[in-house]
Amino acid sequence: MSEFETISIEKRGRVAILTIDRPEKLNALNSAVHREGVAALDMLKNDESVRVLVITGSGEKAFIAGADISEFEGKTPVSQRATFFDRTLFNSIDSFPKPVIAMVNGFCLGGGNELALACDLRICSENARFSQPEINLGIMPGGGGTQRLTRLIGEGRAMEMILLGDMIGAEDALRFGLVNHVYPADQLEAETMKLAEKIADKAPIALQLCKEAVKFASRSDLDEGLRREVDLFAICFSTEDKKEGVSAFLEKRKPEFKGR
Numbered sequence: 001m002s003e004f005e006t007i008s009i010e011k012r013g014r015v016a017i018l019t020i021d022r023p024e025k026l027n028a029l030n031s032a033v034h035r036e037g038v039a040a041l042d043m044l045k046n047d048e049s050v051r052v053l054v055i056t057g058s059g060e061k062a063f064i065a066g067a068d069i070s071e072f073e074g075k076t077p078v079s080q081r082a083t084f085f086d087r088t089l090f091n092s093i094d095s096f097p098k099p100v101i102a103m104v105n106g107f108c109l110g111g112g113n114e115l116a117l118a119c120d121l122r123i124c125s126e127n128a129r130f131s132q133p134e135i136n137l138g139i140m141p142g143g144g145g146t147q148r149l150t151r152l153i154g155e156g157r158a159m160e161m162i163l164l165g166d167m168i169g170a171e172d173a174l175r176f177g178l179v180n181h182v183y184p185a186d187q188l189e190a191e192t193m194k195l196a197e198k199i200a201d202k203a204p205i206a207l208q209l210c211k212e213a214v215k216f217a218s219r220s221d222l223d224e225g226l227r228r229e230v231d232l233f234a235i236c237f238s239t240e241d242k243k244e245g246v247s248a249f250l251e252k253r254k255p256e257f258k259g260r
Ligand code: COA
Pocket: 024, 025, 026, 028, 065, 066, 067, 068, 069, 070, 107, 109, 110, 111, 133, 134, 137
């Protein structure tokens, strides 16, 4: 997949790692990253050999330091709205059918935090720093920050992050529920891969349906969500993987899921 200039893709077994590769600009999200990222995700979602996706940033310093501020100049409201509303990386991650883990290795700011929020799990290094700093530029989050952050950590904490625009450290991010786990920087990749491989062992169709059901929880009322859950639960009963999972349990062996 060498056709990309701003991202790179590596496959390690059943885990694909997508790296935003602009370390000299702290991996800021410009329109090329969005374009190439969306194209890569379109490919990876149809690649049966990939069961879990990890997204990270290149270099030691940053996951992603936000939207590329240099692209804000000269933008009209209409063109800026289209950039953030159309085929964005945020939307492609949100609708990606396989589990996505953000491996946050440093600054996770603005659009970077919004990208991490679109992922299913967030794992970070002890030196990671999180912020929605848009207010300091006289603007506001536009890539899902006000919506996904609020749903994840609650209105009071989201309001404080968004109104102040200050950075918080990894321990606060863990306490707020913004990240799932924190590791020393030199263990981040190994621990993230361990988690990714553990998920990759599970039944792919059931994983996809779990994602759909959990995401629906914050986008519907309880009755609608419970109805959707039972429909998705029933679909699991049509899969070979359900037969394999149940047989393996009864035969006291490890299941081998095929995604069928
Ligand atoms: N957009 C475009 N370029 C960015 C960027 C962004 N969001 N964040 C960092 N960069 C660039 C810097 O301009 C600099 O480029 P240069 O070397 O050509 O001048 C390079 O990345 C390194 O950043 P620098 O500011 O020199 O590093 P630092 O260690 O002094 O500071 C930060 C790190 C993250 C605190 C600082 O870069 C920053 O505040 N970035 C903007 C964060 C932000 O507001 N993001 C939200 C955008 S809506």
